[in-house]
Amino acid sequence: MLVWERPEPPDRPVPASLSRERIVRAAIKLADADGLEAVSLRKVAAELDVRPMRLYGYIAGKEELLDLMVDAVHAEIRPVGDGWREVLRSHAEATRHAVQGHEWLADLLGGRPQLGPHALATGESVMAALGGVDVDDVMPVVAAVNAYVIGAVRREIAERRAERATGMDEKHWQATLGPYLQRTLATGRFPALATVVHEATDLDADHTFGIGLDCLLDGIEARISR
Template identity: 80%
Template structure:
């Protein structure tokens, strides 16, 4: 029986009462602070001042715990708006915000569909907004938006992690490698790249995300209108 359907153990008079919700919230706090590598059933049990074996009555494996953590964050993603374009934009923005609040979330999305209740509610809201779109187009449309968002936020999180690992923010990194690029561009071998780097607009992360999302939504709208 999947964890979504498996009943929790009955309550017992113990000094530290447990529930799946308490376990998941403790795991999320650990992951928010120190990443997924900080999450194990033993560490979660310690955070709850409970014996590790007690947790197995609620969660059988660490993979189940990760599934529950993802679904808990999916509850924070509530797409809304008038019309499918606004709903898809809301989906993208809310997913990005969730990743910024829970960096580890970027590592757990993008594989097989999440089937927890909050994940299903999120998908229901999106598909309902696409009710007027051809049913054969709906899944590729949502998949395209999800793929864009996952790729974009993973790039942002990789940049964050690089800053922590190197101690250099984006501006410092550019100052360090700028002279190398100028010497390389001076060879004349990369004229198109040199033009873009020197003359193109340099957008921040928010502007880059929204511009790319607009390109995608414009393309979807053109296709759906046909």
């Protein structure tokens, strides 16, 4: 029986009250502070001031805990809007916002099926907005948007982690690698790349994400309209 269907054991207030919700909150606190590497049943138990074996009455192991953590964050992802395009945009932006607040989520999105109640509620909102779309197109459309969002947020988080690891932000990278890139482009071997580097507007992450999402939604709209 999956964790979503399995009842919790009766609460035992002594020595410490416990529930799946408290366990998940403690695990998210650890992950937000120090990443998924900081999440173990032993560390979660220490955070809750209980013995690790007590957790097994509520979860079967770390994999179930990760599923519960992902579903808890899905409570923050509530797509809104009129029509499928607004809802898909809202879903994409809310997912990105959730990852920005919970960096570890980027490592878990797109992995195991997300079947918890909050994830299913999010999916229901998206599917309902696509009610007028051919039923055979619904899942590919949702999958395309999810793939874009997951790829975009993983790149953003990878850049954030690299900056922390090296102590070098974008300006430092540009200062370090800029002279090499300018010398290479000056050879004339990469004219298209040189044009973009020299003439394109330098967009921040928000604008880059929004433009890419618009391109994807434009393509979906063109297909749906046919």
